[in-house]
Structures are given as structure tokens and as C-alpha cells.
Amino acid sequence: MTVSEAPQSGTDLAPLKAYIGGQWVESDAQAYEDVTDSATGEVIARCPLGGRSDAERAVAAAAKAFPAWRDTPVQKRCHILFELRQRMVAAQDELAASLSREHGKTVPDAAGEVRRAIDMVEFAAGTFAHMKGESLLDISSGIDCVSHRMPLGVVAGITPFNFPMMVPMWMLPLAIALGNTFVLKPSEKDPLTIMMIARMLDEIGLPPGVLNMVTGGKELGEALCTLPDVKAVSFVGSTPVAKAVHAKASAHGKRVQALGGAKNHAVVLPDADLEKTVQALTAAAYGSAGQRCMAISAVVAVGDIGDPLVEGLAKEAANLRLGAGCRAESEMGPLITADARDRVRGYLGKGVDEGATLVVDGRQRGPQGDNTAGGHFIAPSLFDRVTTEMSIYRDEIFGPVLVVLRAKSLDEALEIVNGNAFGNGTAIFTNSGGAARRYMRECTVGMVGINVPIPVPMANFSFCGWKDSFFGSLHAHGPDAIQFYTETKVVTERWFSSDPGEGGIRKWGL
Numbered sequence: 001m002t003v004s005e006a007p008q009s010g011t012d013l014a015p016l017k018a019y020i021g022g023q024w025v026e027s028d029a030q031a032y033e034d035v036t037d038s039a040t041g042e043v044i045a046r047c048p049l050g051g052r053s054d055a056e057r058a059v060a061a062a063a064k065a066f067p068a069w070r071d072t073p074v075q076k077r078c079h080i081l082f083e084l085r086q087r088m089v090a091a092q093d094e095l096a097a098s099l100s101r102e103h104g105k106t107v108p109d110a111a112g113e114v115r116r117a118i119d120m121v122e123f124a125a126g127t128f129a130h131m132k133g134e135s136l137l138d139i140s141s142g143i144d145c146v147s148h149r150m151p152l153g154v155v156a157g158i159t160p161f162n163f164p165m166m167v168p169m170w171m172l173p174l175a176i177a178l179g180n181t182f183v184l185k186p187s188e189k190d191p192l193t194i195m196m197i198a199r200m201l202d203e204i205g206l207p208p209g210v211l212n213m214v215t216g217g218k219e220l221g222e223a224l225c226t227l228p229d230v231k232a233v234s235f236v237g238s239t240p241v242a243k244a245v246h247a248k249a250s251a252h253g254k255r256v257q258a259l260g261g262a263k264n265h266a267v268v269l270p271d272a273d274l275e276k277t278v279q280a281l282t283a284a285a286y287g288s289a290g291q292r293c294m295a296i297s298a299v300v301a302v303g304d305i306g307d308p309l310v311e312g313l314a315k316e317a318a319n320l321r322l323g324a325g326c327r328a329e330s331e332m333g334p335l336i337t338a339d340a341r342d343r344v345r346g347y348l349g350k351g352v353d354e355g356a357t358l359v360v361d362g363r364q365r366g367p368q369g370d371n372t373a374g375g376h377f378i379a380p381s382l383f384d385r386v387t388t389e390m391s392i393y394r395d396e397i398f399g400p401v402l403v404v405l406r407a408k409s410l411d412e413a414l415e416i417v418n419g420n421a422f423g424n425g426t427a428i429f430t431n432s433g434g435a436a437r438r439y440m441r442e443c444t445v446g447m448v449g450i451n452v453p454i455p456v457p458m459a460n461f462s463f464c465g466w467k468d469s470f471f472g473s474l475h476a477h478g479p480d481a482i483q484f485y486t487e488t489k490v491v492t493e494r495w496f497s498s499d500p501g502e503g504g505i506r507k508w509g510l
């Protein structure tokens, strides 16, 4: 199959196949999830909701492939990734169009996700440098010590719907470059584009079983957390599931990194550049319809910047062009499902009941363009005068809803941010270096932007959520992930004589 053989649409579509042991095979699933074009509601694929038997087949194939893959020279493993990178670059428009269709994000946003995924492949292709161990001669008399990074074996990845390509690519390229074999369970809501990557790797000649891809939901995910041959689980998704995955997989003796949800705050100080801050916050709150784990969903306005800030944000939110992701004019697309849209609508009602001021109501405005009646659209919304007890502040809404809280000082802003359960990302907007530095040091959040609204680390740094946004000890991608996907082996060696003598090498004719 080639990349261009993207699924067609229709109601009697054949179910997607699983990729196991280098073959595209039928799932054992008895149930299916419809994958939809989020802008029209049209069904574009039927995703099997596989269970334990699919997990067992995929893990068995990965376990079988492991010894030969571990022994494949690291340079050869990296060559496959160099080739993957070339193919992804050549196909980036096609990959972005597919992402936009199954997820709903705008094409430029999807293209950014593809570029981030390519960055991950580039980082992993440098594994011959990352994988090097250490050595020390004469650690004791005539004794040398060497450490090696050894792959773990079978690693499983379970990923969310909101970055259907980038998040799996936080895991897959590095896990296999380091000599592991990999089983991926992408989100059942939008698994199509990441399957294109499996096809590319298959065409490049990745040995059978090194990568396996199976589709399903909770049952399949739980099976991957319990099967004995799985040595490590990388999970990204909502906090309740991250907690459950961390507990279950840890109880079954696996190494686990489980990334959860977020409520990312932007603190805006009175000396911030108002216009630039409004633009940055609008993009960070409503980009991808707010379905980013690093979206800014809460603003803490300090002092007298509050009123002009809310006025500026309201103007931008009300004017943002809503429409299908593939439409060139669109600045924001639909939500992933009708349920997700209805959940956001529910929060708009709750916020009003809780006493917040709904400055811009996204329920009042529909999308532009044709054929959107079945799409999952809701326009951007803005709440002001929100307090920390309200559910619209405490919960991760995961939609285009921005809430503004007011604070009198940086101290009060820090108290709000540090009192929140989540600790994924945060940003401060100010022209004061001293205030920014203090905020950076004292906030209990793992990724901090200074006049940068979405401080997502590039591939060579790790993605470092804190508090309820992360369960585990080694974070995703970058240096932490190199450690996560490898185990250290230390060799201490001594040779009794440096002179082989009569019976030594001369005897062997060397």
C-alpha cells in the first residue's frame, strides 16, 4: 500500500486492519468506532475496537522480533529512520491533509504537527550518539569499567486523539532506534495518519514485528499494561486514565511514563505588551479548538491590565474564523466528536450558573462554508471574573473556552497557579526580567514560557509535566526518553596477564 491510499468515505467501509508481524491483518474485534471527518460528520473509516487477543498477537510478534533487532547494528537501525524522514518530508502535505480531515485542526496547524513529528525522527536518527555508554580504565588495579545502554525489549505506546501523529512519534522512532520493538495503540478516534507511517516503514523494509499497530480502546490498552512480555508503557492522555495506566502497569512490573491532562495558566502582568499578548493568548487558547495539552485555558490578569486584556481577547475570540480545517480561510476547526462539542456546551451553561461572566458565547455562532451541518463545531468562548472554586476553572474542558481570573499581585497569581492540581505548562507575559525570573523559579509547573504562550520543548529536550499532568519519573522524548527506553548494564573486567606467553596468541598464529 502506498501513502496515497488513504481511506475513502462511506457507510459500508471495510474495517481498518491491524499491522502485526509485518502483515496487515484482520482484528479479532467484535465492535467498531466510526472515525469521522469532524467538519462534516461523515464516516471515513471503521476502527476495530480490538481486545486482549489482538494485544497478545502484537506483543508476541514484537517479542519474536526483539533479539534480531537488538543485535542489528545501531547505524543500520538509524538508516531506516533517515529514510523515514525523507519520506515524511516528501509526503508532508498529504500527511497534514489526512490529519486535518480525521482530527479537524486547520491544515497549517496539522502541517506544524507533521513538522514536529519529523523533528522526533531526526532526533532518533542520531541514536548512535545517544546510545553511547561510558568507560573508565583502571578503576582499580588492572580493572576497567564500561557501561552500556541496553534496549528493554517490547515497549507499548498508548496515545490520545489530539495529536494523532506527533504524540506516537514522541515514542516510536526513539524506542526502535534504541533497539526495542514497539506496539502502538493509537487513539481509536483518529488512527489513520499514523497508519501511513506504518506503511512507510513497511515499504522501507523495517523487519517484521519491530513495529506493530493495533486499534482499540480501554480493553486493548489495559491488556498492553498487563501482558508479561511488555517491559515498558508510554502513555499520553487524560489524567484519570494516566493514573489508572500508571497504577496497573506498575503493578505488573513495568516501567511507566504516563502523561495526563492540563490546565495551563498564562499570568499577564500590568507591564506586558498588550497587543502582542492578546494575539499570543488567542492563538494559544483557541488553536486546534483548544484541544492541545499545552493550550492556555486560564489567564490570570494582574492589576489594571485586566479590563483592556479582556476587551482585546473578546474582540479576537468573536472574530476568529470558524470553519472546516481544510478551508484556507479557517482559523479554527471543529472538535473531534459531537460528544466533545456537547461537553463544551455543558461547561458554558455551568460557568454561567456558577456566576462567571460569559463575555463571548461560542454557542451563538456557527461555522462558515458549505456542508458543515453534521460537523462538531462550537465557536470560541471567553469567561471573565472566574474564581478557583468554579468547575470551569478546576476541570480540563479541552475545548475553545478561555477563563480569566483577576489577581492583585504576582504573589496572588503564583498562589493561584501553584494551587491548581495540574502542572503541565504555563506562561508569563511581562517586560520585567526580575518578575519573569521569579515566576519561572517559583511556579510548580514543568514547562514555562516567558512571553512564549505554548512552551513545548523541541525534540532534544524532554516534555516535563508536573503534578497531575505526569505520573512516573522519566519524561517523554529528549534525554529522559533515552533513559526510559534503555537499561544500563555495567561491565567490570580484568585480564590476568597482558603477556599471552608461549601458549597465547603465538599459538593461535596471530
Ligand code: NAD
Residues within 6 Å of the ligand: 158, 159, 160, 161, 162, 163, 167, 185, 186, 187, 188, 216, 217, 218, 219, 220, 221, 222, 236, 237, 238, 239, 241, 242, 244, 245, 259, 260, 261, 262, 292, 293, 396, 398, 424, 463, 465, 469
Ligand atoms: P483518553 O485518556 O481518553 O485516551 C487516551 C488513550 O488511552 C486512548 O488511546 C484510549 O483508547 C486509551 N485508554 C482509554 N482508557 C484506557 C485504559 N483504562 N487503559 C489503557 N488505555 C486506555 O485521552 P484523549 O481524550 O484521547 O486525549 C485527550 C487528553 O489527553 C487530554 O486530557 C489532554 O490534556 C491529554 N494529553 C496530554 C498530553 C501531555 O503531554 N500531557 C499530550 C496530549 C494529550
